[in-house]
Amino acid sequence: MNNYYQPEIETMPYDRLRALQNERLVKQVRHVWENVPYYRQKMEEKGVAPEDIQSVDDLHKLPFLCKDDLRKAYPYGLKGVPLSDCVRIHSTSGTTGKRVVAFYTQHDIDLWDDCCARALVAAGATSEDICHIAYGFGLFTGGAGLNGGSHKVGCLTLPMSSGNTERQLQFMTDLGSTILCCTPSYAAYLAESIHEQGIREQIKLKAGIFGAEAWSEDMRHDIENKLGIKAYDIYGLTETSGPGVAFECSEQTGMHINEDHFIAEIIDPDTGEVLPEGSKGELVFTAITKEAFPLLRYRTRDICVLTRKKCSCGRTHVKMSKPMGRSDDMLIIRGINVFPSQIETVLIQQGYPANYQIIVDRVNNSDTFEVMVEMNPEMFSDSLAKIADAEKKLVEALKAMLGIAAKVKLVAPKTIARSEGKAVRVIDKRKI
Numbered sequence: 001m002n003n004y005y006q007p008e009i010e011t012m013p014y015d016r017l018r019a020l021q022n023e024r025l026v027k028q029v030r031h032v033w034e035n036v037p038y039y040r041q042k043m044e045e046k047g048v049a050p051e052d053i054q055s056v057d058d059l060h061k062l063p064f065l066c067k068d069d070l071r072k073a074y075p076y077g078l079k080g081v082p083l084s085d086c087v088r089i090h091s092t093s094g095t096t097g098k099r100v101v102a103f104y105t106q107h108d109i110d111l112w113d114d115c116c117a118r119a120l121v122a123a124g125a126t127s128e129d130i131c132h133i134a135y136g137f138g139l140f141t142g143g144a145g146l147n148g149g150s151h152k153v154g155c156l157t158l159p160m161s162s163g164n165t166e167r168q169l170q171f172m173t174d175l176g177s178t179i180l181c182c183t184p185s186y187a188a189y190l191a192e193s194i195h196e197q198g199i200r201e202q203i204k205l206k207a208g209i210f211g212a213e214a215w216s217e218d219m220r221h222d223i224e225n226k227l228g229i230k231a232y233d234i235y236g237l238t239e240t241s242g243p244g245v246a247f248e249c250s251e252q253t254g255m256h257i258n259e260d261h262f263i264a265e266i267i268d269p270d271t272g273e274v275l276p277e278g279s280k281g282e283l284v285f286t287a288i289t290k291e292a293f294p295l296l297r298y299r300t301r302d303i304c305v306l307t308r309k310k311c312s313c314g315r316t317h318v319k320m321s322k323p324m325g326r327s328d329d330m331l332i333i334r335g336i337n338v339f340p341s342q343i344e345t346v347l348i349q350q351g352y353p354a355n356y357q358i359i360v361d362r363v364n365n366s367d368t369f370e371v372m373v374e375m376n377p378e379m380f381s382d383s384l385a386k387i388a389d390a391e392k393k394l395v396e397a398l399k400a401m402l403g404i405a406a407k408v409k410l411v412a413p414k415t416i417a418r419s420e421g422k423a424v425r426v427i428d429k430r431k432i
């Protein structure tokens, strides 16, 4: 039982943890230098050689990597091993044109599964549990990551994937699922459906592991009350394997970062300067054990705070706060990454002026997504039916680009407020 709690690593004293990180970092920098010409060139441009990196204290000497580098190096430019050693890829959701593609060796998958297993164990999972995974399976990392973790813990694993709520509820009640893994918005939706159908008494859930998008403490309490469970946060990104980079423990005051695999830094997003512990800034990760996609100093764009305050659970790994926002303009709507530039591309392709506004809100714990678009002056005299038709076409084009549905409203020319400085393209009313 609980055989994936790894106290020798998870409660390791700080000095031993640092020694382990130093050793792994030196080895990883050498691996990247020898096998990733794209990053080697970045190091050369900065005048850094592998010998300059002897410990975590030298990390700041290395160049950053950001999403743009990943797009430039797409698809193979940041791969650290021959393709024949890779066993899988995953990819980010809904980005423009080139997606981010991450590669995995079998060893990478094993370590990733370990990280997810730790998250499950921290939420109370044992081999007695029935783990219901309603994150998407496929290119998205959510389903595969928690699936691997659940196997390691020895839970009976239900690889449900997302959607088909009726089937989710049927299995949940018939098989007696005890742990639910999905996005917080889907958890809230499932909770609503359970209430509507009056089947709360037939549900045996005790814990939920929810992540991949921002969610508030209010939302946590709402889900916990409706489902009678404890709801735990989990964090990760495709570029660093997927979920399980960090996870909540029983204290529920931040997520422990798996520091034996990832070194975390907080930087000033404008200057790149490394900030002291406790400062709010952009989270940067260096993966020190990944073989196939070994990213060094990857800028996540997530804004948060790190703390090493003693945790009552006994784990010593640093804790990150819930992400408080992003330092780029990416929105996460119903779990899908959306960039305003994608919407602009669709509008221009369809012959509209780039005068638009995106309005995102959260109603009954579910994201609403509306795009207001100024019509062309010549459309202004069109019949209502013609305008409705044009709106429908835009809805379809946006769905094809983003992978999620938006409500589209065509408005009269010059009705969207102009700004003297940067245009206000996004109104995000969600309270997070």
Ligand code: DLL
Pocket (backbone or CB within 6 Å): 092, 093, 135, 141, 142, 210, 211, 212, 213, 214, 215, 233, 234, 235, 236, 237, 238, 239, 242, 243, 244, 300, 302, 322, 323, 332, 337
């Ligand atoms: O969302 C991986 C994941 C799957 C995490 C399942 C947790 C559970 P991406 O699609 O690459 O990967 O999106 C990564 O999602 O940079 C954050 O902005 C956001 N994000 C992930 N987890 C959380 C969380 C997965 N717990 C991006 N809270 C990240 C807030 C989160 N935002």
